[in-house]
Amino acid sequence: MAALLAVALAACGGPSTPAIEDPTEIISQGLQATADADSFHLDLAVSGNLTLPQTGGSFQLDGTQASGDFDLANKLGHLTFEVPAVFNLSGEMLQIGTDSYLKTSVTGDTWSHSTVPDSGQLPTEPDAILTRLREFLGRDGVETEKLADVSCGDRTCYAVRLTIPASLLADVGSQAGVDPSQVVGDALVLNMQFDRENLQLTQLSSDLDAGELGTFGILLTFSGYGEPVEVSPPPSDQVTEGGTNLPF
8 A cells, every 4th residue: 555655646736638538548647647746635544344363353444544744845744543443542643854753542642753764755757657657557457447527526536447456466465475365355446536637636445355354445535735734843852762662
């Protein structure tokens, strides 16, 4: 999901564009537009249930959510999250340059500070990114489908469906030590919405049937492109160095 977000987040504004009928072009041009984003707002909602095969324990995921504002150019981020199924966990994260701050319902008013390595600037080769994306969309088994346009706020959005066979996710799964078919079944199906006027990605969703692991629904909503993001460090007397012990 992190890799998908890195490709898919945000978009730049611009003049109206002619209608696009080819779903592959909608996806490739829409995701290409997202590479130019400086800032955006993200809302995440997760539903369904999770079963732990080793213990048989089950968790209801309804109510799991996150919301945040991000400025990629200035390396700023502010995220809040809630995971009711895990000890009613909630928390807040701040990113300022290479400085990360985390506060949870477990630690009360205390923030944990850590430093992350500076990975440098995000890739800025739009032509190369677009070429690789189109090559992937053209691989055997990958299917794209244009659905009926939908209302998205006061705008109209393209609606497209992208189906990726689990076999093509094997490389990602091997790095994570997970068999993709155990999580997505035969294929990962992504439903995407893009603003027809400027091709900004506005929504990404998927319903997963992971068999004995449970069923999940994931909904990502994007907005606030180009809006300023302000993030300030917490008061120094509320900050401790090092990681935060979470209840899992």
